[in-house]
Amino acid sequence: MGVTILVPYPLDNKKTGPEVVEELSKRLLAMQATQTGHFLVDGDVFESSFNKTKIHVMHNSEYPASVFSILDNGQKQIPLITDLIFDLLMLKVNPIYASRKQLKIESKGPRFELGDFLVKLGSVTMSQSQTFKGLLIEVDYRPCLIPIICWELIREFLQGFLGQYSPTTIPVYFTNSVPNPHHPVPYQKSNDTYQPIDTVQQYLEHFNNYRKQTIALMMGPNK
Amino acid sequence: MDVQINAALNGIKNLRASVSNIFETAITAEGTFLLEESIACVTQNFKETETCINNLNAPSVPFTLGNTSYLNYETDLEKQNMYNELVNGYKWYEKTHQYSAIASTLLQHNSLKRSYFSSSNKRRRLLTGAHTVPPKHVDHLISTFNVNNMQLKIYRPFATNAFLHINLSRVLKAAIILRGLMIEWVTVKGFNESLDNVDDHWSESRYEVFRRVQKAAHSAMLHFYSPTFAELAIRSFITWFGSYSTLFSEPCKMCGKHLLNALPPTHRDVRSLDPTHEECRK
Numbered sequence: 025m026g027v028t029i030l031v032p033y034p035l036d037n038k039k040t041g042p043e044v045v046e047e048l049s050k051r052l053l054a055m056q057a058t059q060t061g062h063f064l065v066d067g068d069v070f071e072s073s074f075n076k077t078k079i080h081v082m083h084n085s086e087y088p089a090s091v092f093s094i095l096d097n098g099q100k101q102i103p104l105i106t107d108l109i110f111d112l113l114m115l116k117v118n119p120i121y122a123s124r125k126q127l128k129i130e131s132k133g134p135r136f137e138l139g140d141f142l143v144k145l146g147s148v149t150m151s152q153s154q155t156f157k158g159l160l161i162e163v164d165y166r167p168c169l170i171p172i173i174c175w176e177l178i179r180e181f182l183q184g185f186l187g188q189y190s191p192t193t194i195p196v197y198f199t200n201s202v203p204n205p206h207h208p209v210p211y212q213k214s215n216d217t218y219q220p221i222d223t224v225q226q227y228l229e230h231f232n233n234y235r236k237q238t239i240a241l242m243m244g245p246n247k
Numbered sequence: 248m249d250v251q252i253n254a255a256l257n258g259i260k261n262l263r264a265s266v267s268n269i270f271e272t273a274i275t276a277e278g279t280f281l282l283e284e285s286i287a288c289v290t291q292n293f294k295e296t297e298t299c300i301n302n303l304n305a306p307s308v309p310f311t312l313g314n315t316s317y318l319n320y321e322t323d324l325e326k327q328n329m330y331n332e333l334v335n336g337y338k339w340y341e342k343t344h345q346y347s348a349i350a351s352t353l354l355q356h357n358s359l360k361r362s363y364f365s366s367s368n369k370r371r372r373l374l375t376g377a378h379t380v381p382p383k384h385v386d387h388l389i390s391t392f393n394v395n396n397m398q399l400k401i402y403r404p405f406a407t408n409a410f411l412h413i414n415l416s417r418v419l420k421a422a423i424i425l426r427g428l429m430i431e432w433v434t435v436k437g438f439n440e441s442l443d444n445v446d447d448h449w450s451e452s453r454y455e456v457f458r459r460v461q462k463a464a465h466s467a468m469l470h471f472y473s474p475t476f477a478e479l480a481i482r483s484f485i486t487w488f489g490s491y492s493t494l495f496s497e498p499c500k501m502c503g504k505h506l507l508n509a510l511p512p513t514h515r516d517v518r519s520l521d522p523t524h525e526e527c528r529k
Contacts (some may be wrong), residue, residue, distance in 0.1 A: 025439070044396075055509075086473040139509030140454045167437050167454040170417050177505040184506070217417070 025086075026140075026166035027218045029178050030226040033159035033189055035083050041147050041156050048145050048161075051185065057138035066130035066144065067231045069178055070114060070121035079121055082224050092224040097153040103221045126151040129231045131160050138167050141181060148234060156207075157234045160227070161186070171198050188201055197230075251302050265289045274355035299432065300505040378427035380477070382407050385428060388478060394489035404445050412442060413485075417441060421464070422448050422485075427478040429482060430468045435461040440506055459513035460491060490520040501527035 032118070035172035042064040045159060064084045080094045093112040095102040109171060114121065131146030133159035148157040169189040175194045198214035213222065269285045275518045318330050352358045381402070389399060395417030401409050411423040420442050424432040434448045441447055448502060452458050498505045499512040500521040512522040 140456055141509055167456050168418070169438050173343055173418065176498075177495050180505045181509070 025218070025220060026164055026168050027171045027174055028162055028164040028223045028226070029175075029177065029191075030193060030223070030230060031161045031163070031182065031186070031189075031195075032230060033161050033186070034189055035158060040157060044159060044240065045133055045145050046149060047171070048185075049136075052136045052138065052143060055138060055144065055185070057141075058134040060135055060137050062132060062134040063144050063146070064130060064132040065227050066128070067228060068114075068125060069127040069167065069235075070117075070123045071124055072121055073118075079114070080228055081111070084220070084224055084227075086223075087220055090220070092221060093224065102223070103225065105221060125170075127235055128152070129157070129234060131227065142166060143185070148231075150234060150238060154237075157238070160230055162223075164223075169218045170215065171218060172212075175214070198221075198230060249306075251299070255299040256298065257304060258292065262289070262292040263297050265292050316465045317359065358366065378429045380427040385409055388428070388481070392482065392485050394485060397485075397489050397493045410448070413488065414438075417490070418492055418494050419460065421488065424448065425481075428481055430472070430481060431466055433461060433464040435464055456494070456510055456513060459510065460494070463514050463525075464488065467517055475478075487515060487517060487520065488521070490515045493522065497522050499524045499527050 033044065033048075035041065039047070065082065065084045067082040071077070071083065072079075076098070079094045080096060080132075081093070082092045084090075084092065089108060090106055091106050093104045093106065093110065095104070100167055114123075125208045127150075129148060131148045133145045134159070135144040136145075142162075144164075146160040146162060146163040149155060150157050150159055163178060163185075165178050165181070167173055168177075171194065174199075179192070194214060199211070199212060201210035201212045204211040229234050251388050265285065265288045269282070269289060272281050272285050285465055315330065318333075320325075321329070322326055325352040326516045343496055384405060386401060389401060389409075392399060398414040399427075400414075402412060408427075409425045411425060413421040413423065415421065417438055419438055420436045420440065422434045422436075422442055424429055424434075432448070434442070436442055436447070437454050440452060440457075452461065467487055468484060471480045471487070473480050494513070495511055497512070499507070501523050505511055507524040507526055510524070512524045512527075513523050513527055515521070516523065516528070
């Protein structure tokens with residue numbers, strides 16, 4: 025595990041999702057990458073019937089024995105990493121925290137290794153109808169643990185592989201500064217040791233964006 | 248003599264080529280003009296060959312083939328090929344001899360000697376080498392090292408000889424195994440890899456980039472080594488190693504890029520400490 029950067033890949037209307045995935049896979053294979061199976065990241069939403077507090081329960085195939093859950097009350101997000109049995113606990117509290125099946129979202133696709141880099145091309149699908157929402161590209165530079173140190177290096181890698189669609193600045197997730205009570209310099213994720221939960225939280229941010237888009241589309245015609 | 252034989256052989260080769268050229272033109276060409284030209288060429292080549300042969304003198308003494316001449320008496324058909332093999336073997340041996348002569352002169356220039364041993368010095372006195380330094384002295388010397396972003400710790404799992412653990416600015420971990428003040432081995436690992444167990448010192452890093460750094464560290468260890476100035480050697484090595492704190496953040500001085508073959512610049516110049524890719528350095 026190392027610093028992971030998640031980039032949404034913009035789709036123009038000329039090409040469908042699977043076509044783009046195939047094109048990018050070919051590009052990676054041409055760069056001497058080897059395909060090492062597939063990956064899956066999924067996210068469920070449980071919503072409290074009293075105060076609208078949400079629990080996001082997420083799984084990442086890179087950490088198959090863990091469940092990542094994030095409690096979200098609208099102002100603050102509290103992450104929690106547990107064993108797999110947490111899923112069963114969520115079923116038990118079903119009357120209070122009800123599962124929102126139509127908001128279930130997942131990103132899956134091929135996983136590639138290129139030297140010390142790990143690249144995953146995820147197609148995002150939502151709810152049981154598996155509607156295609158977009159592409160999320162995950163690049164993991166495994167030897168390095170501090171985002172700010174190796175961002176330039178990862179940016180160069182992304183540039184070589186995504187071309188014009190590559191990001192020019194580090195994702196906002198890393199630069200959000202939080203005031204630090206013990207230190208005059210505010211705390212920034214980019215200067216801290218990278219944790220598996222950081223990957224999951226990046227996914228959650230993007231998943232929530234897709235959810236918002238979908239809800240906006242559904243609400244649109246009624247207005 | 249050799250030159251003349253070579254010239255004659257070349258002449259014969261040319262003659263043969265021009266003769267076969269005649270037949271080719273005879274088959275394909277329609278006019279006689281081309282044919283005439285080829286025949287003129289053959290006559291010319293023939294004359295040249297003749298003069299070359301005339302220049303040759305018959306050897307005054309017969310060639311001494313040594314024991315190989317007995318191969319003439321061999322009647323078994325399968326064994327008659329032995330002569331060719333023998334010649335090849337001889338050529339190979341000649342080459343080995345040549346290469347080893349070159350290698351030995353090169354090695355004599357190189358000062359990568361790890362000991363005082365020399366065969367000529369039969370009655371040498373016992374010298375205090377870099378490897379027989381009291382532990383206190385080693386501890387004291389290491390405590391004087393002060394490199395940016397570097398944390399040093401000494402372990403002694405095997406009695407007197409020290410293991411020097413280095414944490415370099417959240418980038419990498421390394422262990423230097425010392426014998427006295429002489430560096431015997433360097434292990435480089437990722438920041439999230441373990442070095443707690445003694446066995447970890449002999450396993451390679453999971454990541455390609457640190458395996459490359461380890462290789463570079465091994466060659467630097469030999470480069471800085473000096474039997475007489477052991478303190479200076481270890482001090483320069485540690486300073487050189489400190490330059491890896493920018494392993495991921497500094498681009499290559501030669502090509503200006505971070506990545507080449509999916510690797511950051513893993514090589515550091517031993518004098519200027521400039522980062523370069525292994526393939527970029529001169």
